[in-house]
Amino acid sequence: MRRAEPPAEKLVLKPGNMLYPVPAVLVTCRRGAEDNILTISWTGTVCTNPPMLSISVRPERHSYPMLRETGVFAVNLPTRALARAVDFCGVTSGRDIDKFETLRLTKVPASAIDAPLVRECPVSIECRVRQVIELGSHHLFLASVEAVDVDRSLMDAKGKLRLEHADLLCYNHGSYCVASRPFGKFGFSVEKKKAKRPARNRTR
Ligand SMILES: Cc1cc2nc3c(=O)[nH]c(=O)nc-3n(C[C@H](O)[C@H](O)[C@H](O)COP(=O)(O)O)c2cc1C
Numbered sequence: 001m002r003r004a005e006p007p008a009e010k011l012v013l014k015p016g017n018m019l020y021p022v023p024a025v026l027v028t029c030r031r032g033a034e035d036n037i038l039t040i041s042w043t044g045t046v047c048t049n050p051p052m053l054s055i056s057v058r059p060e061r062h063s064y065p066m067l068r069e070t071g072v073f074a075v076n077l078p079t080r081a082l083a084r085a086v087d088f089c090g091v092t093s094g095r096d097i098d099k100f101e102t103l104r105l106t107k108v109p110a111s112a113i114d115a116p117l118v119r120e121c122p123v124s125i126e127c128r129v130r131q132v133i134e135l136g137s138h139h140l141f142l143a144s145v146e147a148v149d150v151d152r153s154l155m156d157a158k159g160k161l162r163l164e165h166a167d168l169l170c171y172n173h174g175s176y177c178v179a180s181r182p183f184g185k186f187g188f189s190v191e192k193k194k195a196k197r198p199a200r201n202r203t204r
Pocket of ligand 1: 024036037038039040041042043056057058060061062063064086087089090091092093094095138171
């Protein structure tokens with residue numbers, strides 16, 4: 001098959017991971033008396049109903065056998081304020097240190113699984129592993145969402161979760177960034193403008 005020439009302004013790179021930005025999350029797990037945290041960016045929502053997400057983990061991580069043996073973990077969403085902790089949990093191993101203790105992060109019990117949640121994270125997603133697919137460098141853990149824990153301070157007066165106020169952390173090709181400057185709502189591109197009411201009706 002003849003390959004088309006790319007336009008002059010485009011450069012074709014060799015195949016690689018280039019789906020950015022992605023979340024940078026703190027995954028927590030527990031095996032017996034040991035609790036651990038590792039940073040994960042290869043994560044994503046994979047199904048709405050039933051709610052499911054995935055994390056991809058290298059088998060050489062200290063957390064890997066913990067995840068495989070227990071079949072549960074929590075995905076904790078960190079804020080900009082936790083960027084240092086996120087980086088630290090991604091460059092140090094539970095083999096050598098207790099990351100909770102070193103970072104003075106607070107453990108809170110989960111409601112549906114036996115793994116600690118990170119109190120400092122405004123959102124924690126409790127997960128149960130349903131399938132592990134050994135892809136290559138990383139093994140994909142497909143997991144069901146068993147419960148979601150959110151900070152009460154993120155709820156508005158109408159009981160709506162205002163995640164856009166959470167200053168959540170992302171990872172963009174080697175750099176950390178935040179995703180908290182909303183400028184359009186779901187469906188805004190096709191929304192009809194509300195008709196203006198005549199001035200005389202605007203007294204109340
Ligand atoms: C921003 C960032 C993202 C990372 N994403 C992943 C990932 O998706 N999968 C993975 O296996 N390791 C990932 N890592 C590396 C692990 O977090 C790191 O190897 C960690 O030390 C493992 O901890 P553990 O040995 O205590 O399990 C990431 C690290 C950073 C800093």
